Amino acid sequence: MPSFASRDPSAPEFWSERFEQEFTPWDRGDVPEAFRHFVEKSPQPYVTLIPGCGTGYEVACLSEAGWDVTAIDFSPAAVDAARKALERWAERVVQADFFGFAPARPVELIYERAFFCALPRQMRQAVVNRWAELLPPGGLLAGFFFFDDAPKGPPFGIVPAELENLLTPFFERIADEAVADSLPVFAGRERWQVWRRKAH
Ligand SMILES: C[S@@+](CC[C@H](N)C(=O)[O-])C[C@H]1O[C@@H](n2cnc3c(N)ncnc32)[C@H](O)[C@@H]1O
Numbered sequence: 032m033p034s035f036a037s038r039d040p041s042a043p044e045f046w047s048e049r050f051e052q053e054f055t056p057w058d059r060g061d062v063p064e065a066f067r068h069f070v071e072k073s074p075q076p077y078v079t080l081i082p083g084c085g086t087g088y089e090v091a092c093l094s095e096a097g098w099d100v101t102a103i104d105f106s107p108a109a110v111d112a113a114r115k116a117l118e119r120w121a122e123r124v125v126q127a128d129f130f131g132f133a134p135a136r137p138v139e140l141i142y143e144r145a146f147f148c149a150l151p152r153q154m155r156q157a158v159v160n161r162w163a164e165l166l167p168p169g170g171l172l173a174g175f176f177f178f179d180d181a182p183k184g185p186p187f188g189i190v191p192a193e194l195e196n197l198l199t200p201f202f203e204r205i206a207d208e209a210v211a212d213s214l215p216v217f218a219g220r221e222r223w224q225v226w227r228r229k230a231h
Pocket of ligand 1: 057
């Protein structure tokens with residue numbers, strides 16, 4: 032186990048240290064099956080934002096399918112890792128803080144994986160508010176949610192009722208499935224969910 036100076040997962044240094052020391056137990060090295068399936072069966076391509084993208088393998092999957100995708104991460108080391116991995120799609124990765132990022136085009140889909148559970152619990156409401164601000168009525172929030180009640184993280188799990196309380200003022204859930212190809216750190220405790228932005 033490497034040793035780290037930064038203990039604050041809301042700071043980019045926390046994540047940069049872990050990318051630099053190649054301690055990234057959340058990194059799949061590829062695209063999760065439920066996400067690939069979602070893209071394949073989608074009725075249309077969506078303008079997509081990937082907050083906290085890490086290595087961002089999903090950028091290549093979406094780009095090759097002809098989708099307009101922007102991936103952001105506030106850690107310079109994460110952005111370097113993503114740009115190296117993505118090669119021809121590298122310019123679709125932007126170093127930016129999710130809370131201040133203004134997309135160039137209106138976003139239709141936000142993809143979530145290991146970003147929401149990476150942040151301290153007290154930041155959850157702010158993340159949900161920003162998701163809701165970025166998506167128009169009918170827009171989709173799709174991805175993987177980590178359910179757990181252990182106090183320590185990251186990853187910081189959430190209990191189902193809390194996720195529902197946070198999201199239902201803005202979103203309705205339209206899909207909820209078990210995940211078969213989880214990494215050990217998430218196994219048995221993550222679900223693929225799709226939430227649609229309400230009109231109010
Ligand atoms: C656990 S990693 C997950 C990376 C990626 N989503 C994946 O599935 O492999 C969390 C990522 O979120 C990024 N992150 C955390 N807070 C952020 C913020 N406010 N703005 C942008 N990126 C952020 C971190 O730098 C880190 O790369």
